[in-house]
Amino acid sequence: MRDFALELTHRPGELERVCDVLARAGVNLKSVAALAVGTHALFRFVADDVDTARDALRSSNIPFTEEEVINVLLENRAGEVAMIAHKLAEAGINLHAIYVLGVEGDLIELAVAVDNVKKAKKILE
DSSP: OEEEEEEEESSTTHHHHHHHHHHHTTOOEEEEEEEEETTEEEEEEEESOHHHHHHHHHHTTOOOEEEEEEEEEEESSTTHHHHHHHHHHHTTOOEEEEEEEEEETTEEEEEEEESOHHHHHHHHO
């Protein structure tokens, strides 16, 4: 699984423009995160079809970066994200993003983007 990160201008319609490109290509967004700071915005997402998402963004000349994410299944209770952050920090791994992919009963499925996937997999899986 991979995630995409896009730096946008913080103005009306920017998110819609990108989401429309993905929707017209038939890409379903499994999880999203967006944040605006000043005149800049960051939009990150996990798509159901990585190749189609990549092709749609490229064909629309929308710049992006992408990286592998790690799936983690945890108990849905206080302290679980703190535990992940602690383990990664102790190993010197920088955390880029965490996505909620789903919640079922007492479990939560997360996707974690980091700067050292191989090392993080050993720690988190």
